[in-house]
Structures are given as structure tokens and as C-alpha cells.
Amino acid sequence: MVRLWAAGLIIAAAAMAAEAPPSSVTFNKSVLPILQDKCQTCHRPGQVAPMSLLTYQDARPWAKAIKAAVETRKMPPWNADPAYGHFLNDRSLNQSQIDTLVTWVDSGAAEGDAADAPPPKQWPTGGWEVQPDIVIDGPEFDVPASGVIDWFWVAIPGAMFTKDTWITSIQFQPVDDAVVHHIGIAFVPHTADVKYNEPIWQRVERDADLITIPGQKESFETLRNAIGGGFQDTYVPGHTISDYRRYNAARFIPANTDVYLNLHYTPNGKPIRTHVRVGFTIAKEPPQRQVVMVTVGGPTDRDHFRIPANNADYAAPPGDATFARDVEIFSLMPHMHVRGKAMTFTLTYTDGKTETVLNVPRYDFNWQLQYDTSIKVAKGTKLRVEAHYDNSAGNRYNPNPNRDVFYGEQTWEEMESGYVFVLVDDPNFDPRHPDLVEKATRVQAAR
Ligand code: HEC
Incomplete structure (x- = not known):
């Protein structure tokens, strides 16, 4: 043949x-x-x-x-x-x-x-885009036909990295993509009291329109700190693979690290029992460069982030960050929810020159793509993320144009997140060290 x-x-x-x-x-x-x-x-x-x-x-x-x-x-x-x-x-x-x-x-x-005809293209088996060296399975979960499911974290049994490991690609498989709003992953130092397979819920109180009631205890923040700063990579609809192999880069995972997944299922009309999968490729030897994901977002409090009802083009306050060391930006990814309309990423270099490096003029929640690039930025370079929202009836995904919309975790609430993936040219850089991450970029203080 x-x-x-x-x-x-x-x-x-x-x-x-x-x-x-x-x-x-x-x-x-x-x-x-x-x-x-x-x-x-x-x-x-x-x-x-x-x-x-x-x-x-x-x-x-x-x-x-x-x-x-x-x-x-x-x-x-x-x-x-x-x-x-x-x-x-x-x-x-x-x-x-x-x-x-x-x-x-x-x-x-x-x-x-x-x-x-060209020969048929060979694809990896098992639905993977790249054949993984390690596969981990999330817990079986019963997604009901309707209702609201809060986010939860879960430590994955048998997924602990027992020796120093360099991950060169991460691939998420939602398995049933229609009910998976996101998968987040965090690599957390192993502790004796870790409870595998036990969901840690982030319960949120909501009003009759399902809008988060303000002023309640931000359990998520506490949890996020315990997990070590939140997501270190993420799947959202449209995402395929985070592949660092072409950059000769990897994420360093020190020995005795547990894998936590953050799962957000969204009911889709019929009950389904499902789970997610994550595949990794790993490097045989330590790579030269480290991968770090940082989030540059606008304010999240109600005084500064409020999308007015029936506003077709709300410009949110921008998110700003300054790089505190030389890095290479290799991927950019806008993240908003269903009222997200447009997002731009603009750099101001140390010589004062300004350049828009990504403009997504028609953001689509169903296609949250990652845009891979290669931009070397020097220490002191500034990044601004600007977002527009459509909270009018003209937005066919808008579940309710008659309410103001605030920051929140569910799709009918909003987010303003610019995910920026950078390479740090230092084989010994530990991307989980909070000070170093904070120095690499100044994440919005309001978070
Ligand atoms: C990143 C994944 C992806 C790629 C790449 C992709 N598609 Fe699709 N395509 C989808 C999904 C998911 C749907 C169904 C949902 C939708 O219509 O958005 C779809 C739907 C379609 C449809 C049905 C559209 C309709 O209106 O019902 C056509 C035709 C199609 N794709 C053709 C193509 C062609 C041709 C290419 C390459 C030139 C392509 N697609 C590349 C994911 C993809």
C-alpha cells in the first residue's frame, strides 16, 4: 500500500x-x-x-x-x-x-x-495530537442535564512525579468536549495530608439570575494560594496542545510533585458520566529554557469591572504588566466569557516604541485559540491587555442583556484575562517560585 x-x-x-x-x-x-x-x-x-x-x-x-x-x-x-x-x-x-x-x-x-493523492497522514492513536509519554486520567464525574456546577480542584492519584521531570508538551483531552468549560492544571509539592480523588469545591452563592452574590468569602483565593498560585496551564474550548518542544523548552517539575486538576463542567441538556485526560511528553535531559504562564488581567472588583446592561461595546479597564527580566513571549491567549468581543495585546518596548502584537477583533468563546509567536522582550518592557464586551441583545450568546455583568467564574459572568506564555533563558529558573513569577511580570494587584 x-x-x-x-x-x-x-x-x-x-x-x-x-x-x-x-x-x-x-x-x-x-x-x-x-x-x-x-x-x-x-x-x-x-x-x-x-x-x-x-x-x-x-x-x-x-x-x-x-x-x-x-x-x-x-x-x-x-x-x-x-x-x-x-x-x-x-x-x-x-x-x-x-x-x-x-x-x-x-x-x-x-x-x-x-x-x-499524497499518502494518508499518520496520526497518533488514542485521539492524541502528539503521542504522550505519560497519560493521567481525571476522576469519573456525573454531569447532570442542567444546573450550575462550581469549579473544583482534585489531586490525581498515581500521578505524582517522583523524580525531577521536564515536561515538553501538555495535551488535554476533554473526552466529552461539549460539557467541559475548562481544565486547569497545577503542579503542587507533595504533602503527607494530600487527599487524592476528593474534590475540593469552590462553592459560590448566586442570586435568582445565577449572578454571584458579592461580598462572600473568596474561598477560591484561599484555595488558589494553597494550590500554589492557580493554573499553570489550561484547556479551554478550541485549545489543542501546549507544545514546547520546538522552543527547546520545558516546564520543570521537581521530584515529589502532585498533579491537581481544576475541572469546570457545564451541563449540556443530557446527563453524562465522563472524565478528562492529560498527556505529557517529557525531555530526556534538562532543556535550556523554562516555560512560565502568566496572566495579565484587568481589575476584578465591582467598582472597576462592571459591564453595563445593554451596552454593545464596553471597553474594560486594561490589564498592565511590566517584565522584570528578559523573556521571550512565545504564545498569547485571550480569555473572556460569552460577552467577550475583542482583545488586544500591546507591548511598549524600553525605547518607548509601541506595537500591537495580537488583535482578536471578533473574539469567540467557542474558539479560544492560542496564538504562538516569538517576541524577545527586555526587562522593563510593558504589556497592556485591552478588552471589549458586548452585553447587548445583538450578541447571540448573551444569556441576559438586561443585567450588569461582573467578574465571575461562570460563563454568564465575565473575565478579562490575557494569558502570556514566556520562555526564561535559565535552566535553573524555578517557575513556581512566587517571587520570580511576580518579578517576571507584575500581575494585576486586584487579583
Ligand atoms: C481546530 C479544529 C478545526 C479545524 C482546524 C478545522 N475545523 Fe472545521 N469544524 C470544527 C468544529 C469543532 C466544527 C463544528 C462546530 C462549528 O461549526 O464551529 C467544524 C465545522 C466545520 C464545517 C461545518 C460548518 C457548518 O457550518 O456546519 C465545515 C464544512 C468545516 N468545519 C470544514 C473545515 C475545513 C475545510 C477545514 C480546513 C480548511 C476545517 N474545517 C478546519 C473544527 C475544526
Whole structure:
């Protein structure tokens, strides 16, 4: 089979060299390479997309939908304004790829000669994007058909790192993505009193509209401090993998570290028993650089963060941070909830020059993408995160335009979080040391 493909390719290449390219665009020759490169990561069995686009038989019934989805740039999901920044994982199609797909559909969506097709792309088994070295399973959880489920932390039994480990990629598998609002992960020094598999709930009191009642004890903060500063990586809808291998970087996990997951399930109409999975690849030897995730967000108190009812374009107070050492920013990720509309990340360099490095003009809660880049910033560089919200009836995801919206953890409350992933060029840097993290960036004091 494989040999046949290879032979076919050679013949095809020879034929193409000899004569002008044929005018008809076929699936095997022109479409499949694009699908392999830009679509199959999600459009294959077991992945987030509803249908497979692995073969002609899979893709043919979707021809018209493919045309519509690529012409409107709904697919592949990619929300960065091309006028700003430069992204290593830019999965958007260029105009000639769009033209190829559209021409294929308009000309009858022919299959073409099998000999023209590239060999099928090999994907890791088990639904992974990269085959993990270590897999951990979260606890089985019964998600009810409806209602509100608070966040909880849980220490995962059998997941303790017993020796120093360098994690080079983290991949979350929600398993049932429709009910998983997020998965957070924290690496916490082992203590004798750790209680594995026992959810630690963050209960929140709410009013009749399910809005968090202010003034209650912030149990989450206490817990967060106990866990050691909160999330160290996170899955949200649309996220695939945090892969540091290409940067020769890793997260250092010292010996005797427990893994905690923070789970937020959202009911989706029918009860389901489910769990999540996390896969890691690990380095054989210590890498040169350390990975740190920092959150740059605006204020969270009600005096400063209040999205007025029926306001279609509320500009929230920005989040600001100053880098206290030289770092390389390698990934940016806006996080807001369903009223989130737009977010920008702007750097002010030490020479005073200002540059917007990411603009997401139409934020989509269902596609919270990570934008991978490479920006070296010197100590003293400032980062500003600015967010806009649409709390009007015109926002089709808005559950209630008639209430002011405040900071909160549920999707109908709001957040203003710019996640910034940085590389620290120091093999001995311990990213969990709170002082060093605080020095790496000044996280908004209001948190
Ligand atoms: C990051 C994952 C991802 C990638 C990459 C991706 N898709 Fe999708 N696609 C989805 C998901 C999830 C859905 C269903 C939800 C939705 O429509 O947003 C979908 C839906 C679709 C639909 C149905 C749209 C509709 O309106 O019903 C089409 C057609 C489609 N994708 C084509 C493509 C093509 C063609 C590519 C590559 C050029 C691509 N997708 C890349 C995840 C992806």
C-alpha cells in the first residue's frame, strides 16, 4: 500500500514535470493536501469536529459546506487580525488555498486519480495530537442535564512525579468536549495530608439570575494560594496542545510533585458520566529554557469591572504588566466569557516604541485559540491587555442583556484575562517560585 502510493507520487511528479498542469482541480491532487495540512487535526474520528475529512468518501458530502466555511473564513478557526503580529501556528488558509477548494466544489467535486493523492497522514492513536509519554486520567464525574456546577480542584492519584521531570508538551483531552468549560492544571509539592480523588469545591452563592452574590468569602483565593498560585496551564474550548518542544523548552517539575486538576463542567441538556485526560511528553535531559504562564488581567472588583446592561461595546479597564527580566513571549491567549468581543495585546518596548502584537477583533468563546509567536522582550518592557464586551441583545450568546455583568467564574459572568506564555533563558529558573513569577511580570494587584 505504502509502496504503491510512493510509486504513484513519482509517476505523478514525472508527468507534471513533462507537461502543463491539467486544468481540473481534483480531490486527490489539490484538495487532500490542504485538508491534511489545515483540517484533519480536528476533522478525524475522535477529535473535536463533528465529521471526518480524511478521505474523499468522508469529504464529498460536505463539499458545499466546505466552500461556505472557507469562503467566510469560518474554517479553519483562526481569529487573529492578519494586520498585527506574526504567528507560527497560523492555520488560516491563504487565498490560493481558498480558491482551490472553491474551484473544486464549483467544478463538481471530482475525486481524480488515486495516484495523485499524497499518502494518508499518520496520526497518533488514542485521539492524541502528539503521542504522550505519560497519560493521567481525571476522576469519573456525573454531569447532570442542567444546573450550575462550581469549579473544583482534585489531586490525581498515581500521578505524582517522583523524580525531577521536564515536561515538553501538555495535551488535554476533554473526552466529552461539549460539557467541559475548562481544565486547569497545577503542579503542587507533595504533602503527607494530600487527599487524592476528593474534590475540593469552590462553592459560590448566586442570586435568582445565577449572578454571584458579592461580598462572600473568596474561598477560591484561599484555595488558589494553597494550590500554589492557580493554573499553570489550561484547556479551554478550541485549545489543542501546549507544545514546547520546538522552543527547546520545558516546564520543570521537581521530584515529589502532585498533579491537581481544576475541572469546570457545564451541563449540556443530557446527563453524562465522563472524565478528562492529560498527556505529557517529557525531555530526556534538562532543556535550556523554562516555560512560565502568566496572566495579565484587568481589575476584578465591582467598582472597576462592571459591564453595563445593554451596552454593545464596553471597553474594560486594561490589564498592565511590566517584565522584570528578559523573556521571550512565545504564545498569547485571550480569555473572556460569552460577552467577550475583542482583545488586544500591546507591548511598549524600553525605547518607548509601541506595537500591537495580537488583535482578536471578533473574539469567540467557542474558539479560544492560542496564538504562538516569538517576541524577545527586555526587562522593563510593558504589556497592556485591552478588552471589549458586548452585553447587548445583538450578541447571540448573551444569556441576559438586561443585567450588569461582573467578574465571575461562570460563563454568564465575565473575565478579562490575557494569558502570556514566556520562555526564561535559565535552566535553573524555578517557575513556581512566587517571587520570580511576580518579578517576571507584575500581575494585576486586584487579583
Ligand atoms: C481546530 C479544529 C478545526 C479545524 C482546524 C478545522 N475545523 Fe472545521 N469544524 C470544527 C468544529 C469543532 C466544527 C463544528 C462546530 C462549528 O461549526 O464551529 C467544524 C465545522 C466545520 C464545517 C461545518 C460548518 C457548518 O457550518 O456546519 C465545515 C464544512 C468545516 N468545519 C470544514 C473545515 C475545513 C475545510 C477545514 C480546513 C480548511 C476545517 N474545517 C478546519 C473544527 C475544526
